[in-house]
Amino acid sequence: NAGVTQTPKFRILKIGQSMTLQCTQDMNHNYMYWYRQDPGMGLKLIYYSVGAGITDKGEVPNGYNVSRSTTEDFPLRLELAAPSQTSVYFCASSYSGDVSYEQYFGPGTRLTVT
């Protein structure tokens, strides 16, 4: 299994541009998550999904959108990029949302907005 994969690894955006961060998992997990990690800080949950067609906001959803059309894919869309969105973005998945199930993370996408 490849686990959780993310593309691209790095990206530089100009202010106001848009982009989609891709996330795919091959573990048939129902739950998927997007986090961001600012330098020297912990992870903050942006959005999550409990299954195909169902998404919900996390702690810091403003400026982002998500969709979940399949079990495997959970893309994160940035509209009108701002410097405050410079961060490392991690996608994660888990079999269940119950706390007895662990979350597995992808390698991250490093985004710089200038």
Place this chain on the structure above:
Amino acid sequence: DAKTTQPPSMDCAEGRAANLPCNHSTISGNEYVYWYRQIHSQGPQYIIHGLKNNETNEMASLIITEDRKSSTLILPHATLRDTAVYYCIVRERSNDYKLSFGAGTTVTVRA
């Protein structure tokens, strides 16, 4: 989530066991103890978790005290590739799906 306390840093000799402590004195009965690590510039990696009993897997062992107020992660034979920030997280049963990473312990394995 219950608060956890970890030492900010520790060194370990390659090939020796690394014992990482974590205090979670306010933990409640149905909260799990999780350990993750983050190697520089990589995504967090799940290590192990437990509720009451000690747990062991291919990566590590987790020892939870009987009163559940503290735990120890044991890396049995540390290698240079184990150098990372290790996070102890307590997760409660709720609709809150996020993992709350604190400052963690920076572990440096030295040859």
